[in-house]
Amino acid sequence: MITETMQNAINQQIARELYSSNLYLAMAAYYSNINLNGFANWMRVQAQEEMVHALKFFDYMISRGAKPLITQINAPKTEWSSPFEAFQDSLEHEKLITAHINDLVNLSIKENDHASNIFLQYFVTEQVEEESTVLDIVTRMKMMENFPGGLYLIDNELKQRKFGA
Ligand code: FEO
Numbered sequence: 001m002i003t004e005t006m007q008n009a010i011n012q013q014i015a016r017e018l019y020s021s022n023l024y025l026a027m028a029a030y031y032s033n034i035n036l037n038g039f040a041n042w043m044r045v046q047a048q049e050e051m052v053h054a055l056k057f058f059d060y061m062i063s064r065g066a067k068p069l070i071t072q073i074n075a076p077k078t079e080w081s082s083p084f085e086a087f088q089d090s091l092e093h094e095k096l097i098t099a100h101i102n103d104l105v106n107l108s109i110k111e112n113d114h115a116s117n118i119f120l121q122y123f124v125t126e127q128v129e130e131e132s133t134v135l136d137i138v139t140r141m142k143m144m145e146n147f148p149g150g151l152y153l154i155d156n157e158l159k160q161r162k163f164g165a
Helices: 004-033 037-063 083-110 114-143 150-158
Strands: none
Touching (some): 114 150
């Protein structure tokens, strides 16, 4: 049986993943409204992936005989001052999520919970990938800052992202 401390920590992470999903959906709406449909597509797929993350934690709790708790989720920000600012925010958000995943891993060690530790390794790897992908896009957006049309080149590329790919 998973300890109550670990259950509480995982429940908080479920809320964070659901918040992440809502945040990326809000970013998708922002990009759609300024006609950057590739960026909007990328964020929409990201929102779906965050829901998958939430469900992975949800299913893990059930597999350990615990009850996942679904709580109120704070509303995300809905406006950004520029396309760059929104992507920069997503990078900062992913760094925050990485810190929380690291805290969960530390807790699993403290609680002597080997099963949770193994389960969490997936998210350790996933966060490296998420931060790296977002950083790559943010860096390229910055490089294209003074290049007219640069944003549309990236927008075209981001149209290709598909959920589950
Ligand atoms: Fe679920 Fe973007 O981390």
